[in-house]
Amino acid sequence: MVASTSKFKYIVCDPEKCIGCQLCEYICSYTKTGEFNSYRSRIRTVRVDEVLITAVACRTCEDAPCVKACTRDALTQDPISGIIRIDPQKCDGCAWCIEACDFGAISINHETKLAEFCNQCEDVEDGPQCVKICPKDALEYTTPDQRSQRTRHKLVKDSLNFPSKAKDPR
C-alpha cells in the first residue's frame, strides 16, 4: 500500500475488523449534507472481494500533494492539525487534487462542483462521527506514531514475562 508520511491524526480502518456495513458512510454523509448518501461520504468503504473490505478517508499527508496540485490555491493545510481546508470561492472542481491523491480520498460533488474530503469533523463537537458509530471499532482517529507506540506496548506485554507491577501487599 502507498505509505502516508503524515505525523498528524487521521482516520484509519483495520481491514481485519471492518465488516463492510457502511454505517460510517451514512453518518458521514448525514453530518456533512443532511442526507444519507454514500456518494457524499468523505469516508468510503472499499469491497474488493468477498473478504477484502476496508474504509478509506483523508490521511492528512505532510506537504499534502493535493494542496500542491491545486491550480487555484483553493486548498490549504492546517499546520497544527494537518486538516485540509477548502475555499469554496476558489475551487472550481477541476479535479487536479484527485489526480494527486494517492489514497482516493477526494471526490467531486457534481452539483456544487467542489472537491470534498474528510475534515475529521473539526466542526462537530464530539469529533469524527464515523469513529463513533463504527460497531466493530474498526475505525480509529490517531497518528501513525500513536499506532506504532501501541504496537510496541502490545508486543512487549504479550511476549515478555516480567512481573509488570509490584503487587500491593495489602
Next chain:
Amino acid sequence: MYGYSGNILHIDLKERSHWVENKPEEWYKTYIGGVSMATRLCWENIEVGCDPYSPGNPVCFANGIFTGTPVPVGGKYGLASKSPMTGFIGDSLSGSWFSIAMKRAQYDGIVIHDASENWIFLFIDDERVEFLPADKLLGLGTYETEEAIRDYFGDDQVRSATIGPAGEHMVRFGNVTNDGRQAGRTGHGAVWGSKKLKAVSIRGTHGVTVADPDTLLKMSFDITEASQGKDTEKYRIYGTSTNVMNMNKLGLLPTRNYTEGVFEFAELVSGEYLDEHHKVKVIACAQCPIACEQMSMVKQGPFAGAMTGIEYECLQAVSSNCGIGDMTAAIRLIDIADRSGMDAMSMGVTISYAMECYERGVLKKEDFISERTPEGIELNFGNGPGAVNLALMIENREGIGAILSEGTRRAAEYFDKERNAETYKWAMNIKGLELPGYDARALKTFAVGLAVGTRGGCHNRSAAYDPDIKSETNRFTVDETRGKVAASSEEYAAVYDTLPMCKFIRRCFTGKADRAGAWPAIANLINATTGWHFEYDDVDLIGVRAHTIKKAFNIREGWKASDDDLPWRWKHEPMTIGPSAGHVVTDEELAYLKKIYYEAKGWTEEGLIPKQLLIDLGMEDVAEEIGV
C-alpha cells in the same frame, strides 16, 4: 413523502421500454415494502394462472422502508414472482448494497415484464434505463458477473443482482445473488433465466431524506450499540451454524434425508469446528452492524480454494442431511451453489433424495455418468466427492442432473413413473419447496406452520419452531392452542420480512423479542422515517396484511386446502434414535392442526378468506377477486 420516493419503475423486456408508476401514500401504508409490497406488485402485474416460466410472470422488487438510512439491518429488499418450484407465490429477501443503490435511484419498487429474445442485462442509472447485451457475461458465476459489470462501468457504486450458470440453465431452484447475498429460495434464478435476464444493475446517486433524522439517528445509535451485546452473540461469533450441535442434541438435525435427527459426525460439521478450522473473516450486509456471515475457506485437500459464507440452513442440508461428515466437502458444495447461483438448501435436499434413491436401488451407479464421472457415481450417503460431482451435474443440467435440477417433487414424479418406484415417500418437500433444517415430526406447532406455509417448506416465513424448541409448547403433542401459535408466529415473522429488517435484530430494541418488546420501537422508527403516526396495532397489521396478500395470491393461482400438506415420511415413518424418536404427524393430527389454524386466521373451513376480513384490512380489490 419521506422514506419513499413514490416511484415504481416498470420495465418491459420485449418492448425495451420503461415507465414510472406513482403510488399513493395509502398504498404504501398498507403494503410497506419487502415481501408484502413485492407480492402486491406481483398480484397487480401477473397474468393470472400463467406458467412461472412464461412472459406473463413478472419479476417484482420491493425495497425496504429503512433502506438507505442508518437503521441497523434495514438494508433489505423483497423479490417476488410466481415460483417455478411451487406454482404459488415465490417471495424472497436479500439485502446489502444493491437495495441501497435502488433506494438512491429513487425507486420503491421495480417490476420487470415479459421476456427478452436475446440475453441482456439492465442498467438503471438513476432515471435512465439501458438494455445491454449480456453475451460476454454468460457462463460467469454470480460474483464474477457482478465484478465484470462493475469493471465495465468503472464504478464500484454500480450494484447488481445477478444469476449464475444455474439460472441461465433454468435449474428450477436457481436463485438471484447480489453482493454475496441471495434471494435464495423459490427459484427466482430460473424465472430470470426464462426471460434471458442475466442481471439488473443499478446506480443511484440521490440522497435519502427522512422525516425526523435526529430521532432516527439517536435510535439507530442505540440499537447499533445493543446489537454488539449478548443478544446477538450467537450470530456474531459462530454464526447460525452453532445450531448443528443444538439441533443434534434435540434429535432434530436432518440426517440422511430426514431418516434420523441425530448425526454421529455432527461435531465435524458444527459451527464450532468451522470457526476453528475454516473461518477467514466475518462480514456484514450493508447497513448491518451485527455481521453474521462466516466467510470460510477450504485450505487443503481436493476442495482447496473453495470459499463462501456458511450458515446453518445450507450447512445442514449438504452435510448431516447427506450423511457427509467432511466440512471441506460441505464448504465446496455451498461454494458451488453460491457461485452458480442456486438454492443450497434445495440442492442439498435434492442430493440427499438422490442418495436415498441410490441406496434403495432405484438409481444405479451408471445413472450418474457425466464428463467428470465417466464411470458414474456410487452415491451412498456420506460420499462428499460424489455429492460435489452431482452438484456440478445439476448446475449444468448434465445427464441425470437435468432431472434432479427440477427439485425433489418433479424428480420423484419422473422416477416413480419411469422406474415404477415410490420415491415420493422420501422426496422431502412441501408444495414443491425442499424442507429446512428442523425435523418437524417432533415439532408439532412448526409442522402446521410449515404445512400451511404460503411458499412451501420454509423456516423463515414460519417461526413456529421457536415455541416448540423453547418448550413453550409440548413439541411432541397436539393441542387446541397450536393454531393460534402458528398463525401468530408467521404474522410476527411477516412484519420483519415486510419492513424488511433482519430478524437477528429482534432482541436489540429492548432486550425482549416479543411484540411488546419490539413493536413500539419499530413504530417509532417508522414514524421518524416517514412522518406517519404508526402505533403498536399498526405494526402488528403489517404482518397480517403481508401474510394475507400472499395467501390471496395463492388462492387466485388455484390453491386448495389439500396443498397444505406434509411430506409422506413425516406422516408415516418415525425416527428410530435420539430424543425425538418415535414420532410422526398423523393425517388426523394434521387435519386437526389445519382446522384450528384456519380458525385462528378467521378463514373458512376450506382455508379461504372471508370478504369482510379483506375489506377490514383495506384490501377491497382483493376481496372482490378472491373473498368468499
